[in-house]
Amino acid sequence: MTDVQFGIETFGDIASHDSGETMSHAAAIRQVVEEAALADQIGIDAVALGEHHRSDFAISSPEMVLAAIASRTEKVSLGSAVTVLSSDDPVRVFQRFSTLDAVSNGRAEVILGRGSFTESFPLFGYDLADYEVLFEEKIDLFSQLLTEKPVTWEGTKRAALHEADVYPKTDSGSLTTWVGVGGSPQSVVRTAHYGFRLMLAIIGGAPERFAPYVDLYRRATEQFGTTAHPVGMHSHGFIAATDEEARESYFPGYKAMRDRVGADRGWPPMTRAEFDAEVEHGSLYVGSPGTVAAKIAAAIRAVDAGRFDLVYTGGGAMPASQRMRAVELYGTTVIPRVKDLLAEGGAR
Template sequence: MEQQFDTLQFGIDTFGEIPADDRGNPVSYAQAIRAVVDEAILADEIGIDVIAVGEHHRPEFAISSPETVLAGIATRTSRIHLASGVTVLSSDDPVRVFQRFATVDALSNGRAEVILGRGSFTESFPLFGYDLRDYEILFEEKIDLFHKLLDETPVTWDGTTRAALQDADVFPKTESGPLTTWVGVGGSPQSVIRTARYGFRLMLAIIGGAPRRFASYVDLYRRAAEQFGTTAYPVGVHSPGFIARTDQEAVELFYPGYKVIRDRIGATRGWPALREDEFLSEIERGSLYVGSPETVARKMAETIEALDVRRFDLIYSLGGAMPMSDRLRAVELYGTEVIPMVRELLAERSTAEQTLVGTAG
């Protein structure tokens, strides 16, 4: 169901990283997936707005089929919205993506959202028989077809990346209106413009560096939507982080596993190993939201205000092989302490600004 919102929304995001049991041993892939379901149930109970489940095809991550996990979550929850984060559309079939999310939407009574992406990780391309040389055209053609499918009427389409369609009707239909559709963008102005052209929502993947540098992308999205005559929806952000009772505890729990995952990925991309001083600098000035509830809430409020966004999703599980109990506690702290603090901080700043304006007038 297409969502209209002006108020702030807060979500959590996971790729199904492999946690540890209480003895410190990594759990199985099956246990990791069940842990995500447990975390989603808790998030639903404490009022978190969204859980997003990402698609990966690497040994560090248990979830390769987000919609299947979301379908399981749908039957165990009642209010939380269920999103992919992201669905790698380039190496998937738009018709099947639509069908799977329409099914999740049915199981959840209209709570499904899809976040489409080109794929910053490329393992899915050779796995499913796609040529990376077609990276751009795959996404361009497939997002065009997906856009047509959202009308839920017979589709005629022709391209180079899949079989043509002639008056093809696709099932199931949704019963609560068009699927809420976002596009995840990591740093390409062209991707921002494409998102606006199709009238989709913009989700900024800010995983490193100062968040403020993305302000120009928010402005570009709004200007492009105006030029295309589409709707500029409220923008969202997702970034990594972790919450514990104190700053020190959060760092001690999160850093070891985060470094392992970061260095494994970096080894395939020519990055040097992560140093602890770089990690701490990213917490202080960059896009890591790691710390106590107070620390994380202040940093989130600053980002929301600086970018003028209306949704913030915290990627909470990138600490890798930490105990499942610590991940559950992080979700609980996020929902019960961080989110209320962020709302309060932003309300206080808004009141202060209004007072200054009134005084100046």
């Protein structure tokens, strides 16, 4: 398992300047570019940016920011996390990412999803009542566009296409495509049906709960005759010099984000005890490099994952310098230690 890849993810959470002043949306986007450039310098494999359309996150157009990152990097793969395909147009999504693939010299990848937030639906004129059918139809169209051949397609929520050729083509003839899944067996099977890569969003509870989804994905690809790619997983976390520093730095922003989401979904406010329990026994990777490395290694083995992405910003709030330091520790200390633990046969 030493060939596991490691990435970082962010939604462009609004951080603060070291002076304590809250960043503007523009400054937050520039900060993400700096963090991604650092990731490339220290050997992190992937950078993925989420799409949101709300005031607490700065990135609504991941491809634009990824294109800026492409100009500052050489090796790191560049993807979305996720592209909300249901409220977008598959043709335009393909065109944007094939363009990103061109300017990055073949480093683009797309993670498709329905999104855990729904603000994009009314913004772009879609009815939430069509939530399921929009994704089902659009992922089918996108799968055909990936052949990079003329497409004939008809659905109920988008104009039909007849022998439509879409440009630009990629140099390789293939755009790496994942589907982000939060725990729906139907979504796992759909991913396998199209031969896409599976990215598990593990944002709470013990990661081993998701091992059956990996087994389902592999069984389904075998039945469909598609390829069972290495499975990815992403979870929230933060790294500092000590466990105490990491928790104290991360908790305020993470709680604020969790409570904002919870207010929309009827959840009670998060307590410190719940946070600590998730850090100790669940899927929050918060602590010193040694603590986080051991926990990541254990999670990778539990899920049998081929890629681990750390969602490292967790609601913003903290100074940009702390975020940069967290990325640095992840790339220079945590990842090498995880690889050593996996090579040794487990986390210990």
